[in-house]
Each structure stands twice: as structure tokens, then as C-alpha cells.
Amino acid sequence: MIIHPIKAFADNYIWCIQEETEAVVVDPGTANDVLDFLEEKQLRLAAILLTHKHEDHTGGVLEVMARHPECQIYGPKETETLANHVVEEGDTFNLLGHPIQVFETAGHTHGHISFLMGNSLFCGDALFSAGCGRVFTGDYEAQYETLQKFKRLDEDIHIYPGHEYTETNLRFAYDTQPDNEKIFNALKKVRDLREKGEPTLPTTIGREKEINLFLRAETLEDFIELRNARDDF
Numbered sequence: 341m342i343i344h345p346i347k348a349f350a351d352n353y354i355w356c357i358q359e360e361t362e363a364v365v366v367d368p369g370t371a372n373d374v375l376d377f378l379e380e381k382q383l384r385l386a387a388i389l390l391t392h393k394h395e396d397h398t399g400g401v402l403e404v405m406a407r408h409p410e411c412q413i414y415g416p417k418e419t420e421t422l423a424n425h426v427v428e429e430g431d432t433f434n435l436l437g438h439p440i441q442v443f444e445t446a447g448h449t450h451g452h453i454s455f456l457m458g459n460s461l462f463c464g465d466a467l468f469s470a471g472c473g474r475v476f477t478g479d480y481e482a483q484y485e486t487l488q489k490f491k492r493l494d495e496d497i498h499i500y501p502g503h504e505y506t507e508t509n510l511r512f513a514y515d516t517q518p519d520n521e522k523i524f525n526a527l528k529k530v531r532d533l534r535e536k537g538e539p540t541l542p543t544t545i546g547r548e549k550e551i552n553l554f555l556r557a558e559t560l561e562d563f564i565e566l567r568n569a570r571d572d573f
């Protein structure tokens with residue numbers, strides 16, 4: 341299994357999971373970049389996974405479907421106008437010969453879900469490297485619970501979020517904890533990667549437990565304070 345990033349808009353990643361000549365794409369916010377990639381690699385699109393309803397994660401679905409009409413679309417109820425398989429917490433299904441588990445990871449939107457495929461977690465805007473999604477729902481408790489859920493996963497799980505926000509997140513973390521050496525070193529490394537135009541992702545659960553202040557927040561109150569400070573950063 342190879343996982344490719346397809347860059348879209350200013351800072352989105354549409355992840356393309358390839359198994360031999362078949363592919364699955366996650367959150368195609370735009371169609372052209374996806375169609376070009378599939379064409380270039382001569383891949384048959386088996387399925388699309390949707391983590392949540394936002395346009396920058398779903399905007400390309402219809403156009404991709406038009407070119408790959410046999411492809412199946414899995415998403416939460418909030419994407420039911422697009423998804424022909426509405427899935428929820430606890431559901432499992434198989435794609436490209438791999439089992440996929442569905443987790444409810446609400447907070448950013450009410451219906452946000454994440455997909456665990458083997459050792460790879462596709463978490464949309466629920467978790468970023470050194471950050472987490474803005475709580476547009478106002479349900480901070482749900483987002484806090486989502487973070488606790490991620491913390492319970494194996495540390496070697498690779499995380500594929502929907503955006504390249506790592507550098508800004510680490511600047512915020514460094515601003516909040518200027519004496520934290522792990523955050524300082526992570527920021528240095530991430531700046532090097534970004535200067536070369538390289539993705540800072542995937543990350544892992546183990547790494548995020550060290551550098552992600554949102555994952556490290558020990559109470560709901562601490563999390564809310566941190567999230568509000570990040571919103572104003």
C-alpha cells in the first residue's frame with residue numbers, strides 16, 4: 341500500500357491510497373488534481389472516503405464520479421447527498437483488500453468521522469500535526485472526547501490529516517511553551533521541510549503525544565483555553 345499526497349488549494353492534502361492498479365481517495369475537495377493523478381498513474385478508482393461535509397473536502401466528488409462512475413462513496417450522514425454508503429462509529433468494511441474501521445470524531449463538524457485503514461489514520465480536520473480542527477460546532481466537549489479517542493490508539497499509527505498546518509501550529513505551540521525543547525526541535529525540522537516545499541505529514545500518534553498541546557491538554561477547561569488562544573493566534 342502506497343499513500344500519495346495530492347496537493348489542493350492553498351494547504352489541503354487529498355490522500356490517494358494505491359494498491360497495485362487500484363486507488364481510494366480521501367476528501368477530494370477539487371476534481372482536476374485527482375483526475376490528473378489517477379490518469380498519470382493509470383489507476384482505477386475503487387472508492388472515495390469523506391471525513392466531513394465541508395466544501396474543501398467534498399467539492400470534487402461529483403466531477404470525479406462522472407469520470408469514475410463505478411466508484412463507491414463512504415461518508416458520514418452529513419455527506420449523505422454524496423455518499424452511497426453512510427457509515428458511523430464502529431462500522432467496518434473492506435477496500436483494496438484492507439479492513440477499514442470508522443470512528444466518530446466530532447467537534448469540527450457534528451458528524452465528522454475518521455477512517456483507520458491498517459496502520460493509517462485518515463482524520464480530515466479532526467486532528468492535525470501539532471494541532472486540531474477549529475470547533476465550528478461550539479461543542480468543545482465532543483472535540484475533547486475525539487482527542488481522547490486518538491490518544492488511545494497505538495503510538496505507531498500514521499496520521500494523514502487534511503491540511504498542511506504544521507508550521508503555524510508549532511509556532512503557536514512554541515509561543516505557548518517557549519521552554520519546550522521537543523516543540524522547538526520539531527519547529528526547526530518542519531521549517532526545513534517547508535522551505536524545500538515538502539509535506540510535514542504523515543505524523544504518528546506517538547509523535548503527536550509529544551508535540552501536540554491539544555492532545556496533551558489534561559482537562560476540558562485546558563483544552564478550551566488552548567483552542568481559544570489558537571483561534572486568536
Ligand SMILES: [Fe+2]
Binds near residue numbers: 394
Ligand atoms: Fe473542515
